[in-house]
Amino acid sequence: MSDLQLQPEFQSGEDFAIAMDERDPLKEFRERFLFPKTAGRDCIYLCGHSLGLQPKTAAAYVEQELNEWAQLGVEGHFRAKNPWMPYHRLLTEQTAELVGAKPFEVVVMNSLTVNLHLMMVSFYRPTRERHKIVVERGAFPSDQYAVQSQIRFHGFDPATSLIELTPRPGEACLRDEEIESLIECEGASIALILLGGVNYSTGQAFDMLRITRLGHRLGCMVGFDLAHATGNLQLKLHEWGPDFAAWCSYKYLNGGPGCVAGCFVHERHAREWDLPRFAGWWGHDEQSRFEMGPDFRAMSGADGWQLSNPSIVSLAVLRASMAVFHEAEMQRLWAKSVSLTGYLEFLLNQTASADFSIITPRETERRGAQLSIQLANNGRALCERLAQEGIVGDWREPDIFRVAPVPLYNSYHDVFRFARRFATAIG
């Protein structure tokens, strides 16, 4: 029986939301986070798809490292309670579990766009016959800039080497068959398929397994930007088999603004020593790193793509947050997420207004927590008005109001209160 079938039918009254919160097995996790306040009251925070909330334990994790630094100075690299030299490894197991990878396939490093570039250095190797990159039209701007600059860096022209998957006229999301027919048709000229796991604007989740299989059958490399998928969807990266993936940790992972990001390189590339890559000392064989020799020897697995020693303070926050995540368990979070977002959709659909529509797919396997609401008139003003009242989603030009009930800290009552206020605001 699926998790959805276990859910009761949604009802529109407030008592339903209260009853659902009472029986929610994850309800205590809300207490582990700090909610921003408006006029002294906790916000209804539906913006975890942009910046997740601060775990209450984060400050203690950071303070520990600041104290160690104060007391030990440079010796903290080796003598801190959690020595800084291998500190990033404290996150490896949990990260691997979260994205469905083997531990040596993941590493926590840099920030997302940097990791996308590092991955493209290795996995976008255009030739005269095979030089194209496939992205979704309306991919996050940083991804668009990154792929365009990679194409130019290799002496090609985005006008002829960039293929954008475009929804049919009048539709917001891509149909699976369209993605597949374009890849089939252009296959021999495609060097890399690089899609978001979940599109940041529409909230559409892509079928990563099918896309990966198809791309590989046609000889293409396949990578995913999982900024909006990690900590949101149940991922099985090793099994699905993309060549690489990269994500940030400040959205559903609650690692804090600009937190150190994550990266996946599939096992099949773990020992491909002759892959082109940009190197730094943190990717060099650990045993001989401090011999300070001139010749780079990459570590095996995702570790071999590291450049620099990472920010311990940022990793400390991520440790605090990953501990909470680990305890809550992705499978349970997913079950609640399906229900919570379904409930939000149900309530919004009760709103009798023709001034908005939900553009995120209806099927639970084609979305995560986020719903994107397209507003016909004055949407930005509405979004700002709600924010002033402490109801926080976000606005994406030209007409999208994004909201995500996050199963880790949002309640059914949050969703109810949001939907009630939205209905009166849209009138």
Ligand SMILES: Cc1ncc(COP(=O)(O)O)c(C=O)c1O
């Ligand atoms: C889908 C996607 N890709 C890339 C980025 C850029 O991330 P960063 O600034 O961490 O490189 C973001 C940021 O929100 C994003 O949502």
